[in-house]
Amino acid sequence: MVGTSADPDSVLDGSLGGITRTAGVNRTSVRNGVVRGFGGTGIALGDEARISDVVVRENASDGIVVGSMSRVTDCIAEFNGSTGITGGASTTVSGCHALANGTYGIFVTFNGLVDQNIAEQNNIGIGVVSGSTVSRCLLNANKGDGIVALNYNDVRDNVSRANGTTSIGAGIHATGLGNHIEGNTVAINDYGIDVDVANNVSATQPATTPIISGRSWPGTRSGRRCQPGTSA
Numbered sequence: 001m002v003g004t005s006a007d008p009d010s011v012l013d014g015s016l017g018g019i020t021r022t023a024g025v026n027r028t029s030v031r032n033g034v035v036r037g038f039g040g041t042g043i044a045l046g047d048e049a050r051i052s053d054v055v056v057r058e059n060a061s062d063g064i065v066v067g068s069m070s071r072v073t074d075c076i077a078e079f080n081g082s083t084g085i086t087g088g089a090s091t092t093v094s095g096c097h098a099l100a101n102g103t104y105g106i107f108v109t110f111n112g113l114v115d116q117n118i119a120e121q122n123n124i125g126i127g128v129v130s131g132s133t134v135s136r137c138l139l140n141a142n143k144g145d146g147i148v149a150l151n152y153n154d155v156r157d158n159v160s161r162a163n164g165t166t167s168i169g170a171g172i173h174a175t176g177l178g179n180h181i182e183g184n185t186v187a188i189n190d191y192g193i194d195v196d197v198a199n200n201v202s203a204t205q206p207a208t209t210p211i212i213s214g215r216s217w218p219g220t221r222s223g224r225r226c227q228p229g230t231s232a
Contacts (some may be wrong), residue, residue: 018042018059026067030054041065042080047088051075062086063101072096083107084122098122105142108132119146125163128153130176144169146189151176157183163190170194 018035019042021028026046034055035042042056047067055076056063063077068088074095077084084098089110098105098119104127105119111131118138119125125139127148134153139146139160144167146160160171171186173194186192 016040017044018056020044021046035059042077045070056080056084063098066091077101077105084119087112093117098125121165124148125160134158139163139171141165142169143167145173145194146170146186147172149174149176149179149181152178153180155179155181155184159185160189161186162188 016038017040018038019030021044027048028045029050030043030045032053036057036059038059040060041062042059042064043051043054044065045067047069049066049070051064051066052073052075057078057080060081062082063080063084064072064075065086066072066088068090070087070091072085072087072091072093075085076097078099078101081102083104084101085093085096085106087093087108090112091108092113093106093108094115094117096106096117098117100121102123104124105122106114106117107127108114109129112128114126114128114132114134114137116136120140120142122142124144125142125146126134126137128134128150130151130153132153134147134149134155135157137158139158140162142163143165144163146163146169147155147158149155149172155172163169163171168190170191171189171193172181172184174181175196177197181193
């Protein structure tokens, strides 16, 4: 594995991309430092990348982009023009803080794990495509939805609150089929859990979970609404 480790006080800035890789180069590791103010993406790596303890901020495009089977841990992505952290298939993002990014705070495609992160004041907090798990995350004051899940994802034990600051937002928004939503606390959103496709999404909240609430709960923009303790 190719490794890059910087002094914690190191700062990279410039007009193009921050840290990138030649096509076909994978298994790269980046640790420590600050990557800020680039005209493109802050850090863009291939498959099996490892990024930890890095701050990426104020880049014109994405903060961090990694390919499949990568790990992004204990990083801060803030004030980037597009997505804070983007992961390919089977990527793990954990212990990160995504703040005020232009599109998603954190976005993972297929079969990934998004665990114990904070995403706040982004356009959308966290997005997953298919087969991924979003767990133990805090979603707070994002402009739209807190969590957006497309198909067959597992969304559990998250706290999603006060989302929809500039547009209609749900604590959790299931846009496709077969998502399992359980044990979450969703409060002070426009919609608690917004389910677009009826009879395909399981949305259960055990009795031990605080009640789902929102400024317009219960309700959905389309599809069937989900009450606490029911399935849709």
